[in-house]
Amino acid sequence: MIKLNFRPAAVAAAALAAVLALSGCGASSTASSAPADNPYGLIQPGTIRVASLGDSKPYTFADAQGNFTGFDVELFKDVAHRAGVDNVVFTGQDFSGLLAAVANGQFDVGVAAIGITDKRKETVDFSEGYLAGYLTVITTKTSGIKDAAGLSGKRLGVVQGTLQEAYAVKNFTSADLVRFPDNNTAISAVNSGSVDAHFLDYEAAKAYQEQYGLVSAADIPSFDAPAGFAVAKGKTAFKEALNKGLAEAMEDGTWKKLYQKWFPGSPMPEQYLPKAEQTASPAPSK
Numbered sequence: 343m344i345k346l347n348f349r350p351a352a353v354a355a356a357a358l359a360a361v362l363a364l365s366g367c368g369a370s371s372t373a374s375s376a377p378a379d380n381p382y383g384l385i386q387p388g389t390i391r392v393a394s395l396g397d398s399k400p401y402t403f404a405d406a407q408g409n410f411t412g413f414d415v416e417l418f419k420d421v422a423h424r425a426g427v428d429n430v431v432f433t434g435q436d437f438s439g440l441l442a443a444v445a446n447g448q449f450d451v452g453v454a455a456i457g458i459t460d461k462r463k464e465t466v467d468f469s470e471g472y473l474a475g476y477l478t479v480i481t482t483k484t485s486g487i488k489d490a491a492g493l494s495g496k497r498l499g500v501v502q503g504t505l506q507e508a509y510a511v512k513n514f515t516s517a518d519l520v521r522f523p524d525n526n527t528a529i530s531a532v533n534s535g536s537v538d539a540h541f542l543d544y545e546a547a548k549a550y551q552e553q554y555g556l557v558s559a560a561d562i563p564s565f566d567a568p569a570g571f572a573v574a575k576g577k578t579a580f581k582e583a584l585n586k587g588l589a590e591a592m593e594d595g596t597w598k599k600l601y602q603k604w605f606p607g608s609p610m611p612e613q614y615l616p617k618a619e620q621t622a623s624p625a626p627s628k
């Protein structure tokens with residue numbers, strides 16, 4: 343493959359490449375080509391492999407044809423395009439394995455309304471936040487559960503590895519937690535009566551309420567853990583390109599357009615709107 347050619351510049355470049363390879367300075371050990379061809383250290387240069395979820399409508403889900411869509415999916419594709427990558431491949435995973443799969447290099451990024459927390463930052467890095475909302479308990483019309491206190495002695499579903507699981511362990515101590523691999527399985531259990539309620543993200547809860555006539559019993563703010571794109575630690579150029587694309591998508595109104603498309607009628611977190619549309623008055627200048 344390498345043609346030997348003794349022009350001084352080529353020799354110098356080859357020597358430099360050898361030094362970089364020996365010193366491990368190729369940024370990412372998973373990069374399969376030189377950093378110059380693969381500035382983001384992608385698993386396959388030119389393609390972004392995304393770990394996602396097939397059943398978190400309207401954030402991330404697979405449609406009837408098996409194509410991934412939803413707010414997070416469309417926002418991520420837009421941001422990837424701004425970063426110069428149009429080939430974006432989504433794969434459905436169980437939530438519990440998602441961050442580990444990103445950390446160990448099976449995927450370039452995790453996109454699934456993943457809340458940014460210090461605990462998760464031990465495993466992966468995150469882009470800036472792009473969504474801040476509520477965690478919601480949904481139940482049947484006949485369960486009698488009207489609020490969080492009503493969960494006492496009841497069987498409550500959570501998806502393994504979610505913030506809902508952590509919150510329930512800490513705060514719903516008198517509920518009987520039942521762990522599920524994904525939302526669809528948990529909602530089937532609610533509908534069949536084998537659990538009394540399920541605890542999931544606000545917009546996904548809304549979608550299931552509409553689909554199955556379920557009702558919300560509690561909304562818990564999760565604004566301190568806004569969703570971000572999860573990337574392997576050390577992929578700084580990739581993370582920064584995503585952050586730049588995100589900021590542009592927010593400033594030019596793309597974020598707002600997607601939010602209104604996928605979350606119609608939901609309260610809009612102001613911090614992601616174009617600066618000119620944010621009403622919070624700036625600190626008075628003296």
Ligand code: SNW
Binds near residue numbers: 456477
């Ligand atoms: O923390 C929230 C955030 O404020 C926004 O509402 C989007 O969802 C969250 O990131 C929480 N999401 C859960 C989590 O990060 C569940 C993710 C999922 O089921 N896909 O664990």
